[in-house]
Structures are given as C-alpha cells and as structure tokens.
Amino acid sequence: MGGGTIVQQPIDSNDVTSPDTHPPVTRRRLNTFDSLRGNRNHLYLFVGNLCSNAAQWLQFITIGWLALDVTGSALHSIMAVSVRAVPTLVLSPWGGVLADRMDRRLLSVATAILMSFMALVFAILILADQMITVWHVYGYTLLTGIGHSINQPVRQALIANTVPPDKMANALALNAMTVTSMRLLGAILGGVLIETVGFHWNFFFETSLYFGMALLLIPMRTPFQEESTARLASPINNLIEGLQYILKEQSIFRLMLLNFFRTGIFAPLLLLLPAYTVEALDAGAGVGTGMMITMGIGGVTATFAMSSWGFFAKKGLVCLITLLSGSVVITVLGLSQWIWLSVPIMIIMGLSQSHFIVANQTLVQNIVPDTLRGRVSSVWHYEQGLIPLFALLIGLSASVIGISHVMTIYGVMAIIIGIVCLIRFKDIRSLD
Template sequence: MQFKTFESLKFKDFRLLWFGNLCINSADWLQILTVGWLVLEITNGNTIITGSVLALRTLPVFLIGPWAGVLADKFDRRSMIKMTQLAMTILAIIFATLVSFSDFNSTGVTGPLRIWHLFLYVGITGVSQSIIRPVRQSLIANVVPLNNLRNATALNAMTRTSTRLLAPAIGGMLIYWIGFKWNFYIEALAYLGITLSMIKMNTPYASGKPSGKTSVVQDLKTGIRYTWNNKPLLQLITISFIPTCIFQPLVFILPMFVVKVLGQGPAIGGTLLAIMGLGGVTTSFYLASKEFPFNKGLAVILALIIGCLAVCVLSFLSVIWIAYLMFLILGVCQTNIRVGTNTLIQQIVPDHLRGRVSSIYNFDSGFTAVSILALGILFNYINVGLALGSLAIISGFLGIMYLIFAKELKGLS
C-alpha cells in the first residue's frame, strides 16, 4: 500500500492554507496558555476572573459566528482572513508592549497593564476567531479535489495538534524563564504569517458564489433549514456540542487544574498540553494515511465516550504520570472527533452552503464559554476534580445515548 500521508501537500494552495493554519493555531495555543497564567498572576489566583477572561474568548461566537458563515458564502474568504489577521497582528504588538512595561510580583502587577486590557484583548481575539474559523474550514474544499478531502482535513487537523504539542511547551518555558511578554510578540508574528499566506493563495476548486441577491437573514435561514432537514448532519452537529463543553474547557482552565489539583506550575501545564498534542499528531498522521477503521460517525461517538472516561480518571486521581496518560488519550479522542466531523461536513454540504453550515457547527464554541464560566464559579465552592468529573459523567452518558439511538450518525462513512 502506498504511503500517502502528505499527499494533499502537493497542491500549492493547500500548502499555503496549511502554513497559515499552522501560524494561527500557534497563536491560539500561546494565547490560551499565557493569558490563563497571566490572569492568575495579576489576580492572585482568582478563579472566577480567570474563568471569565478565558470564557470571553469563545463567547462572541454566539453573536457573530452564524453571520460570519453567511459572509463566507457571499464574499471572498481569503480577504476576510487577511483583514482580520492584519488587525490582530497590530493588536498583539500593542498588548505585548503593555506587558513589556509592566512588572509582576507577589502582590499583583505594577505598570500600565490592567485587568480590563486582558478582557478587551481576549474579547477582540474571540471576535476574530468567530469570523475566520468557519471561513478557514470552508477553504479546505476550495484548495484540493474531493478525493483528497479526508487527507487534507487530517493534515489540517495536524496544524492544531502539532502546535498544541510545541507552542504550549515552548510558551510555558518562556514564561518560567523570561516572563510573559515574548509569547505575545510571537503571537503577533504568527498572525502576520497567516495574513501573508492568504495573499499568495488561490481557490481553484471553489464553486461560484450564488448570483441571486438575497438578504443576510434569508441566507442564514437557508443554512439553518438545510441543517435541520438533513438528519445525519443535524445529529453530527448536535453531538459536537458535547466535547466542546467538556474537552475544550479543560484546555482553557488548565492553569486552575494544574494549580488546584496537581499542585504544579506553568512548566507542567505546558507539558500536559504538549502531551495532548502528541496524541493528536499521532492520530492525525494515522488518519492522513489511512481510512477510519470503521464509519466516521461511529468513530466520533466512541471517541467522545472514551474521552469522557479519561476526564473522569483525570479528575479523581491527582497523580502526574496518570495526568500525562489521560491527556495523551484526550489528544487522540479530540483529533478523531475533529477530523471525523470536519471531513463529514465537507463531504455532505455543497460549497455554496459550506460557510453557513460550518458556522452553525462552530456555534458550539460559544458553549465552551458557558462551561468555562460555570466551572470557574463552581471551583470556588466545590473541589475542582469533583466539578470536572461530574461534567465528564454527564457528557459520557449523553455519548452513550447517541451510540444507542443515533442510527443515521453511526452510518455516516
């Protein structure tokens, strides 16, 4: 059997998209890691404020996400990314400068940096992410032929998992050695990277934009109606809300988990994210070179259930080597879910609706914010492990319900 792991990289435009996604995912992981520790440092460990800042990163998807999908189907997708990421480059440099002229000590922070700066910076990042996430996903099918879609989706997922492997580990060490500021300068450089890649990229496999003059509201209704009437697609999108409420919050609240449960610092936090990335990279390599061992829909359900079991173990056993193993399993499960779901959406949905359906799929990111906020508040009243474990048990039960009753989803291949 021919080894075709990197087959889609033979297409120049996919290489540019892949590089751009590598850049923006590096920026994502650096910000998630660094902002979490920075807020804890400024607020002397206040979990409610930390949870609120981190939740703000995903909250804008509720208001902006669906409309961004409509715009992605109406206008040039590359231009949307170029404009937003150039703005983020400038903003990241400004924020890094604020951090550079501030001093951190046991009593908090002195200098120009204030907590509202973090709320503002993270909030604007959330707006940017809400706009371009469905756009980036829709572009995959525009730069490779249909028969390369699974391979391209797996390689694209590798940009997320590989940067999770490297960026947090490097970022954690930089915080430990020289402080917070350089992580934000690197973040700015990463935003510039995706901007430049979009300037050079073309979309040879994109279909023409719809010629009819319809309103944004009508276009959004069309996307919702299409999703609602397609039962397998509806089941696929609704199940994606569950890992978003259990796996993603764990990444955002990692500083609180590492401090409260494991009793460790940023270096261990970065290592845990890196190990999760290792599991994801390994899975991405496998899925880029081979088909799923069974139907993709079934693989998504099983990965959800196994991942919930891993979070349960993680929550109740505060042993570092067990935490390493569980984060490795979580990386495998998350990548199976992401690649399976994204590939199926790209396969099922026609190009002129892909932006809207992708934005509906990404609407689940907003529930990450709700989950983070809820956990941040709960952590002040009950044990961190108990709160996470309870959420994992509920999520695992819902996964079992899909396994029993969602026949259409299980049949998707």
C-alpha cells in the first residue's frame, strides 16, 4: 500500500514457540528459612536460641552423669536433672508478667548473662576440685532452673516480636528445629567432652554459649512488639489478667489443655527410657540412646518439613491428630518386646511431638494480643514443670506392675483422651 517497502525482520529462533514446546517448569522454592530472609533481627534471635538450646541440652546430659559420678546413686542422677523443673512451677508465671512489663530483649540478655556467670563459677569449682557433694549439683541445677523459668517465655514472646504474622509458623518451626537438633548435638558433644577432658569443660562450653546468646541479642530490635500496658497495673493484677484471659478465651483454653495432655503423655517418655530399655527390651544404654536418636531424627524431619512446606492439614487438626498418633506410639511401646520395633517407632513419636508443638504454639501466638503474650507464653511453658511429677507417678506404678503394663494402660488412656478431644473440640479442628 502507498508503494511502501515491507521490511522483513529476522526471526530469532529463540522467540519461536512450536506446538510441541512446553512452558518452562517453575520449581517451587523451599521456604525452609523464609522468616530469616532479609530479617537480621530474627536471625540474631534464631542463632541466639541455637546457643541457648545447646547450653540447656549440654547441661541436661552432663548434670545426670556428674551426680552419678559424685554419689554413685542412680536416684540422685535422676533427681538432679528433675529438680531443674521445680522453679518453673513457682516462677514461670511471674516470668511472663516480667516479659509483659519490661523490655523483653534486655530481660533475655540479663538472664543469659546471669546463667553464663553461674556456669562459669560452677566450672571453676569442679576444676578446683571443690565439688565434693551432690548438694552443689542440686544447688546449681536449681539456680539455672530459676533463670530458665524466666528466660524461656521471654524468648518465646520475642519470636513473635521479630517476624510479621505471616512468617510466624515458619519462625516457630525453625525454633523447634533448634531444640530437636541441639538435643542430638548436645548429647554427642556432652558425651565426648565427659569422656575426653572431664566434666568442667562442659560447663565452660555452657558459659560461652549463654554469653554468645547475650551478645547476639544486644543489637537485635523488636519491630513487631506493641507498647506495654501491663505497667499501668500492679504485677498481681497482671497475673490475674493473664489467667482470666486464658479461662475466658475458649480457643486459647482448649489449646492450653491439649498442651497439658501432650506434656503428660509425651514428655515423661525420655525419663522412662532407661527403665523401659532394661526391663521391657532386656537391652542396655546403647538401645536407649538409639531410641533417643531416632526420636530426634523424627523431630528434625518434622520441623524441616513444616518450615519448608507448611502443615499437612489445618493447624488445629494437626494438634488433635498428632496427640492421637503419639498416644498410639506409647501403647505400642508398652506392648513391644522387640528392639526392631521399639527403636524405629520413636521416629513417629518425634514427628508427632514436633508437629503438635509447632502447630499449637503458632495458633496460640497468632491469637493472643502482644500485651498478654509473655503471660500466656509462661503458662504454656508452665506444664514443663510437671514433667518430673508425671514421670514419678508412672515410675511408682511401674515398680508395682511393671513398666510395660504401665505404658500400655497409660497409652490406651491417652488414646481415649485423644479421640474425645478430636470429636468434641470442633472449634479447634477448624483453626488454621
């Protein structure tokens, strides 16, 4: 037209799409460390929690062996570990009050420095050969339990203060990963140090880990923390307000109740493993260690899966299903007399417990207002102080009718509780 010249542009073969050409496959990016990407504040907290959990598990492993070495008594070995939970029963709710009245970051730094100092003094006493009675062991464990009862709910609240709400589940899954992974590494490191250089080096390492946590939290900021209103009332009124909120908010109360059941059903198992291994499986410490390791593998696998791909169902339903699956594992262990069954099934226990904890914590932290977060978190952790009591009740029953029978009965009762909760808690089933 109009005598114009038509210029044919060269064709780039890369621009041609034939009918047989498929669009490029978009690979789904793993979200494992999503809450850490571009978030320096949460990275500081994550590494700090790694240090804190490593220190706790290092102490857990070492204290029992130290008490056994000092006294030659297995009872003192168990009690020295269990006494650490006693301060939680008394002080944990007040730790939550402090977390809502004070700067949470500075409170966590202060308690970490205090625990670092106590570990250093204890290590020096052992090195100077001044550790001559088991009462020193009890005293140290009790003092660190006081620090832990304050520090733990504060660190829990800080997770929500360093990430936006849409990253909460990923952040809590990563936090659970620090616990499960450090349980494995702490056991390995603690055992190697005891065998090679002696008890005191474990506490020197504990000193450095707590101090490292304090250093990491100093530059951290909490952009998602709301201004505290707790200081407008007295501490006792703060405590009452927190308890009233839990009792009035049905979903929070039921989530707390489920966590109470989880603590009573799952948590005593680690304390009972030595007796179960010897009596039910007719085996030694190697098999018991293997059961702990397989449980740890299940826990790490679960936290990796949750942080990477999320949950397999709605979070409330995850809580109910995994409470039931863990109860089934307890029952199977009670019926089992075979190592080939008891060791690998602990993977399911690890999967169940980690899924429950992360799902339950995520729901609680997303529902609770930030002004009450410390107090609610402290009540969530309060049940850990009851673990020795649960273990004692099971142990006393086992001394009468045997560990296998007790675990079977206990497991069946837990299954019944799990089924009732699954049916009755319709509101929890729908939470996500």
